[in-house]
Amino acid sequence: MTDDRGARRRRANGEESRRKILDATVEVAGERGYEGTSIALVSKKCGLPASSIYWHFKDKDELIAAVIERSFDSWLSALTLPGEEHGQPVERVTEMSRQVAKSLLETPEFLRLGLMLTLERRPEEPSARTMFLQVRHIAAQRITAVIGDFLPDLDDDSVRLLATYAMAGADGLFIAKEIGGDSVDLLRLFELHAHVLFAAAAHLSAGAPPPPGLLSP
Amino acid sequence: MTDDRGARRRRANGEESRRKILDATVEVAGERGYEGTSIALVSKKCGLPASSIYWHFKDKDELIAAVIERSFDSWLSALTLPGEEHGQPVERVTEMSRQVAKSLLETPEFLRLGLMLTLERRPEEPSARTMFLQVRHIAAQRITAVIGDFLPDLDDDSVRLLATYAMAGADGLFIAKEIGGDSVDLLRLFELHAHVLFAAAAHLSAGAPPPPGLLSP
Amino acid sequence: MTDDRGARRRRANGEESRRKILDATVEVAGERGYEGTSIALVSKKCGLPASSIYWHFKDKDELIAAVIERSFDSWLSALTLPGEEHGQPVERVTEMSRQVAKSLLETPEFLRLGLMLTLERRPEEPSARTMFLQVRHIAAQRITAVIGDFLPDLDDDSVRLLATYAMAGADGLFIAKEIGGDSVDLLRLFELHAHVLFAAAAHLSAGAPPPPGLLSP
Amino acid sequence: MTDDRGARRRRANGEESRRKILDATVEVAGERGYEGTSIALVSKKCGLPASSIYWHFKDKDELIAAVIERSFDSWLSALTLPGEEHGQPVERVTEMSRQVAKSLLETPEFLRLGLMLTLERRPEEPSARTMFLQVRHIAAQRITAVIGDFLPDLDDDSVRLLATYAMAGADGLFIAKEIGGDSVDLLRLFELHAHVLFAAAAHLSAGAPPPPGLLSP
DNA sequence: AATGAATGAGGATTCATTCAT
DNA sequence: AATGAATGAATCCTCATTCAT
Numbered sequence: 001m002t003d004d005r006g007a008r009r010r011r012a013n014g015e016e017s018r019r020k021i022l023d024a025t026v027e028v029a030g031e032r033g034y035e036g037t038s039i040a041l042v043s044k045k046c047g048l049p050a051s052s053i054y055w056h057f058k059d060k061d062e063l064i065a066a067v068i069e070r071s072f073d074s075w076l077s078a079l080t081l082p083g084e085e086h087g088q089p090v091e092r093v094t095e096m097s098r099q100v101a102k103s104l105l106e107t108p109e110f111l112r113l114g115l116m117l118t119l120e121r122r123p124e125e126p127s128a129r130t131m132f133l134q135v136r137h138i139a140a141q142r143i144t145a146v147i148g149d150f151l152p153d154l155d156d157d158s159v160r161l162l163a164t165y166a167m168a169g170a171d172g173l174f175i176a177k178e179i180g181g182d183s184v185d186l187l188r189l190f191e192l193h194a195h196v197l198f199a200a201a202a203h204l205s206a207g208a209p210p211p212p213g214l215l216s217p
Numbered sequence: 218m219t220d221d222r223g224a225r226r227r228r229a230n231g232e233e234s235r236r237k238i239l240d241a242t243v244e245v246a247g248e249r250g251y252e253g254t255s256i257a258l259v260s261k262k263c264g265l266p267a268s269s270i271y272w273h274f275k276d277k278d279e280l281i282a283a284v285i286e287r288s289f290d291s292w293l294s295a296l297t298l299p300g301e302e303h304g305q306p307v308e309r310v311t312e313m314s315r316q317v318a319k320s321l322l323e324t325p326e327f328l329r330l331g332l333m334l335t336l337e338r339r340p341e342e343p344s345a346r347t348m349f350l351q352v353r354h355i356a357a358q359r360i361t362a363v364i365g366d367f368l369p370d371l372d373d374d375s376v377r378l379l380a381t382y383a384m385a386g387a388d389g390l391f392i393a394k395e396i397g398g399d400s401v402d403l404l405r406l407f408e409l410h411a412h413v414l415f416a417a418a419a420h421l422s423a424g425a426p427p428p429p430g431l432l433s434p
Numbered sequence: 435m436t437d438d439r440g441a442r443r444r445r446a447n448g449e450e451s452r453r454k455i456l457d458a459t460v461e462v463a464g465e466r467g468y469e470g471t472s473i474a475l476v477s478k479k480c481g482l483p484a485s486s487i488y489w490h491f492k493d494k495d496e497l498i499a500a501v502i503e504r505s506f507d508s509w510l511s512a513l514t515l516p517g518e519e520h521g522q523p524v525e526r527v528t529e530m531s532r533q534v535a536k537s538l539l540e541t542p543e544f545l546r547l548g549l550m551l552t553l554e555r556r557p558e559e560p561s562a563r564t565m566f567l568q569v570r571h572i573a574a575q576r577i578t579a580v581i582g583d584f585l586p587d588l589d590d591d592s593v594r595l596l597a598t599y600a601m602a603g604a605d606g607l608f609i610a611k612e613i614g615g616d617s618v619d620l621l622r623l624f625e626l627h628a629h630v631l632f633a634a635a636a637h638l639s640a641g642a643p644p645p646p647g648l649l650s651p
Numbered sequence: 652m653t654d655d656r657g658a659r660r661r662r663a664n665g666e667e668s669r670r671k672i673l674d675a676t677v678e679v680a681g682e683r684g685y686e687g688t689s690i691a692l693v694s695k696k697c698g699l700p701a702s703s704i705y706w707h708f709k710d711k712d713e714l715i716a717a718v719i720e721r722s723f724d725s726w727l728s729a730l731t732l733p734g735e736e737h738g739q740p741v742e743r744v745t746e747m748s749r750q751v752a753k754s755l756l757e758t759p760e761f762l763r764l765g766l767m768l769t770l771e772r773r774p775e776e777p778s779a780r781t782m783f784l785q786v787r788h789i790a791a792q793r794i795t796a797v798i799g800d801f802l803p804d805l806d807d808d809s810v811r812l813l814a815t816y817a818m819a820g821a822d823g824l825f826i827a828k829e830i831g832g833d834s835v836d837l838l839r840l841f842e843l844h845a846h847v848l849f850a851a852a853a854h855l856s857a858g859a860p861p862p863p864g865l866l867s868p
Numbered sequence: 869a870a871t872g873a874a875t876g877a878g879g880a881t882t883c884a885t886t887c888a889t
Numbered sequence: 890a891a892t893g894a895a896t897g898a899a900t901c902c903t904c905a906t907t908c909a910t
Binding site for chain 1 (some may be wrong): 247248249250251252253302319332333335336337339341350378381382384385386387388389390392393395396397401404405406409410412413416417420421
Binding site (some may be wrong): 014048052 | 873874875877
């Protein structure tokens with residue numbers, strides 16, 4: 001049995017190698033961004049020679065795009081959103097926020113790398129960046145759907161605005177956590193964010209000048 | 218006279234060269250981040266040879282730190298905050314938000330580069346990153362002061378939480394604008410953000426007073 | 435029956451694969467020479483994985499040698515030389531020239547690749563080069579034979595010189611065509627070459643100091 | 652004095668370095684062609700690190716183009732063509748041929764590399780190839796001029812044909828020498844070539860006047 | 869008869885930086 | 890105050906080839 005393992009080690013195993021490469025790449029790219037990710041470093045981290053990486057991925061760009069894709073998938077699946085059947089809006093949105101906060105605490109590489117790619121404005125858009133914007137678009141659509149569901153009276157424009165604001169808050173809070181470290185209570189901030197979204201919704205549906213103090217108890 | 222002029226010229230050129238280098242660097246670094254900024258590219262953009270850049274700046278790290286510093290200064294000076302004497306809280310905060318939104322639209326390189334540096338988690342913290350965190354800390358203190366001023370009843374913890382939330386919103390909205398481009402109405406979003414901050418304040422001050430120490434580790 | 439067909443199919447595929455590889459290699463090597471021909475490129479062109487190429491050919495050197503060999507064969511067979519029985523020398527040589535010109539127009543890869551290999555002076559003579567020199571030697575012998583046949587009075591040295599000159603002309607004209615493209619009338623040039631060979635023969639048989647002006651009308 | 656030399660060695664000397672690089676490159680490229688010429692090999696031959704080569708030349712392509720240009724110049728200047736004032740046509744052309752033969756024996760790298768580039772048909776024409784074709788075009792014009800001078804009665808088409816034939820002969824004989832080595836008497840072959848050109852001229856001017864337009868497509 | 873996977877060596881080129889002038 | 894030239898380390902990527910299946 002143990003002998004077998006030794007043999008297996010020597011045997012080519014594409015699937016596993018691919019996984020090892022991706023694992024190493026998330027780690028490196030999540031720390032250092034697109035340019036900072038060198039094939040040599042990934043190679044060292046995953047134990048495979050650089051040329052083997054090129055067997056599995058056309059080039060660095062495709063490698064990082066693959067990382068984004070996989071990270072998003074695993075991040076999404078880590079997000080066990082509450083069913084739609086129970087609970088009141090406030091509680092459900094709060095629960096969602098909590099889920100997102102937790103997932104960002106557990107797998108921060110996905111968003112960190114994605115935001116780094118987003119902020120880069122290089123001439124030749126790397127496909128990794130495009131990939132992130134795509135998966136982000138998917139997330140945005142989900143949020144829009146949820147908001148439209150919860151607040152059926154809101155016009156489309158306001159729904160979109162609210163969705164943008166919701167995502168922006170998540171991005172910003174994530175960054176705050178990255179900077180502040182342990183001194184930042186991400187869960188509480190996300191709770192606040194959830195609460196506040198209702199205020200925003202009220203503000204938007206009430207139309208211009210929302211009566212101040214409406215939201216305070 | 219002519220000698221004097223020649224001398225002045227030469228000295229002036231020194232400063233002009235420095236400026237040209239910094240100008241080129243904001244452009245490049247704002248597009249490509251820390252690693253993506255190469256001395257050769259900066260050299261090509263500013264027309265001066267690479268070795269001249271090293272006459273003005275010790276190394277790449279110091280160059281980018283200088284860029285951050287200068288960008289922050291010019292960003293701050295573009296921020297003509299309203300005096301504290303007039304207006305109601307709501308209006309004043311709204312006006313502040315508008316100012317910030319406008320400044321981010323005008324000089325986005327500062328925050329873009331800063332956030333890129335922030336997200337990078339490289340082993341040897343470049344002083345450019347540290348520089349950004351410092352200037353960001355200054356900004357955070359100002360916001361905290363303003364909030365404490367407006368809402369004197371709020372406990373310190375809540376003020377800090379609110380300040381964090383305020384900055385996070387700004388960061389997130391900036392990113393949303395970077396991604397969405399013209400389809401994102403940054404001014405309106407910042408207005409919403411201002412409103413929302415009051416709701417958050419209300420939530421924090423009225424809601425079950427947060428157990429002290431919850432936020433600090 | 436069906437089994438048989440399956441078996442035959444499989445065996446036939448072996449040969450077909452070999453052919454596909456050779457086809458791809460002529461194309462690539464005719465364009466880029468020995469060094470410029472990469473197994474990866476050939477693999478992409480023929481659709482078979484690189485390792486399959488190594489099943490059919492020991493290494494790159496042998497692959498290109500095989501290409502040379504096959505190209506020479508097909509070039510030779512495209513060369514329907516006139517029988518020795520009929521016609522006068524002038525006409526027969528002219529016809530030969532025409533044939534050679536036509537064959538070079540139809541399958542230029544053979545000579546192009548061959549000349550590329552010839553001009554390369556690398557330390558370790560690749561067997562591909564040797565192969566070309568061998569087949570070239572065969573061609574040279576044929577020409578020598580033909581010349582000796584036509585001009586029995588010529589001494590061996592002069593025959594060899596003439597043969598060399600004949601081949602050199604063919605090579606040079608081929609190159610001229612490669613450079614000049616459509617603006618070069620290869621057929622007419624080869625006709626001229628044939629004519630001129632007789633003048634050369636006359637010059638050589640007349641012995642040293644050829645009477646100047648003998649050839650002018 | 653000797654000390655000075657030691658110091659000079661350490662001192663940067665662009666002109667000399669450039670020359671050393673070019674010298675090394677002719678040697679390598681003349682032997683191995685475009686693809687076979689590696690920057691590492693050139694670096695080793697000239698003693699300068701690879702990165703220094705990139706200070707003097709944008710890339711490999713430009714380096715080899717520069718080699719072609721310089722080689723052609725030095726080849727041309729090695730060609731001490733006889734003055735036009737004295738001698739009979741036959742002798743003058745014979746002398747010219749001898750000069751060309753000698754120059755090709757002395758500096759064969761120029762034509763060898765040039766022909767190698769010529770034969771390559773890669774998609775992205777390297778500028779080195781273009782450069783060779785340009786200098787070759789200059790040479791062709793000179794030959795055309797000389798022929799037109801010597802044989803004023805010849806129509807333009809025939810002059811061009813003859814010039815093409817003359818150059819083709821030179822190319823072919825050069826290749827014959829490359830293949831045959833010492834067994835090939837290049838000087839005698841070039842003498843033969845000179846003679847033959849007169850025969851060709853006679854053939855063209857006396858023979859049925861070529862139908863005009865025959866050569867143009 | 870074929871191929872997916874692996875691999876070390878080497879390819880061209882760019883990097884940040886230095887140094888003599 | 891500036892710069893032409895140099896340099897070693899690193900960059901991404903391709904090379905020819907092998908091997909287990």
